[in-house]
Amino acid sequence: MSTDEFNNQVIDAMSLPGDDEEIQGWIATTFGRLGAGAPIEEPKEGTCPICSRTGQIAKRRRNTSYANDENNWQVSCEGCFEEDYARFQDLWDEYYGSRL
Numbered sequence: 001m002s003t004d005e006f007n008n009q010v011i012d013a014m015s016l017p018g019d020d021e022e023i024q025g026w027i028a029t030t031f032g033r034l035g036a037g038a039p040i041e042e043p044k045e046g047t048c049p050i051c052s053r054t055g056q057i058a059k060r061r062r063n064t065s066y067a068n069d070e071n072n073w074q075v076s077c078e079g080c081f082e083e084d085y086a087r088f089q090d091l092w093d094e095y096y097g098s099r100l
Contacts, residue, residue, distance in 0.1 A: 040073075048077035063088040 043056035059075045063085045066072050074084060 048080055050076045050080040053077055053079070063092065 040059050040061070043058035045055070046057040047054050048057055055077045057075060057077055058081075059073055060081050062072050062074050062081075064072050074081060076084070
């Protein structure tokens, strides 16, 4: 099952009459992030396209929620992925902190 299919099932299951698009977007973003970091394929030996280090490279779900789902994935080593994840987590924390 793709991430989009999973998100749609979650939204369908949680939808309440009268929900607006912002709430639906929050649900998709929140539950989409549950899969962040999970590689969709077995890591393979190779060179990271970001840092050029040699090691285990995998395609992983980023901590993002772009409308174009291709932008929500990153091929990299674990270290580059962790840096990317942390950077976007800071941005999400700042965003949600400003919404309260």
